[in-house]
Amino acid sequence: MDMLPKADALLVVRTDFSDQERWQAVRDSLGGIDEDGWAKEFSDQVKVVEDHAYQSLTSQQLLALLPDGYKDPLFVIADKVTIDSQEMPFLVIELSAEWEMRVISSELPSIHANLSIGNMDFGEFAENADADGVFRGFHS
Numbered sequence: 234m235d236m237l238p239k240a241d242a243l244l245v246v247r248t249d250f251s252d253q254e255r256w257q258a259v260r261d262s263l264g265g266i267d268e269d270g271w272a273k274e275f276s277d278q279v280k281v282v283e284d285h286a287y288q289s290l291t292s293q294q295l296l297a298l299l300p301d302g303y304k305d306p307l308f309v310i311a312d313k314v315t316i317d318s319q320e321m322p323f324l325v326i327e328l329s330a331e332w333e334m335r336v337i338s339s340e341l342p343s344i345h346a347n348l349s350i351g352n353m354d355f356g357e358f359a360e361n362a363d364a365d366g367v368f369r370g371f372h373s
Contacts, residue, residue, distance in 0.1 A: 237287075239300045240280040243345055245309040245323070247283045248290055249316045259311055259321050262338035278345065292326055292333060303328075306348045306355075309341070322367045327355035334359050335367040344368070 237244060245263070247256065263279065287295065292310060299308065310324040314335070322335035325344065332355050336344060340358075347353040362368045 234294075234298060235284075235286055236300050237282060237295070237298045237303075238280070239302070241304070242278050242280040243305045243307055243309060244299075244303070245279055245281045245311060246287055246295055247281070247311045248287050248295070249311065249313040250285060250288055251313070252316055255316045255321075256311075259315055259338075262321055263341070292324060296326065296328075296331070305345075307345060320367065320369075330355070332356075332359060334362055335365075337367065337369050340368055340370050343370075 237246065250256070260281065263281070287298075290298075295310060296308065306328055308326045308328055310326070312324055315321050315323050320337050322337050323341065324333060325336045325341070326333050327348070334355075336358075344355075344358055348355060358368050361371050
């Protein structure tokens, strides 16, 4: 199995190829993806990987394929749950502790920015996930 590509960016890996129309909606939820796989919403901070070689792989299998020197604090997977759910929650993995949580796309930039600058830790977001385990933002 090939290692994931090296990129000085947050990797978002597609593992479900069952519905191209839904995948387009997932891509659009990131603010759109340019022809090179970069998420426009995040500028050059997010690289989307669409390769059938990673189809149906688990989070643990994908973590083993992260390239040496991957520096981002997070790793994101667009799996069957992402594709099948109306809210399209990504599986987000915090790498230092390998914590996993589902996150809706509109909250990814905030989580990524806060973790990248050390302003908050992953636990603060996880503690505010809804009962179904999906983080949809902080509720007042």
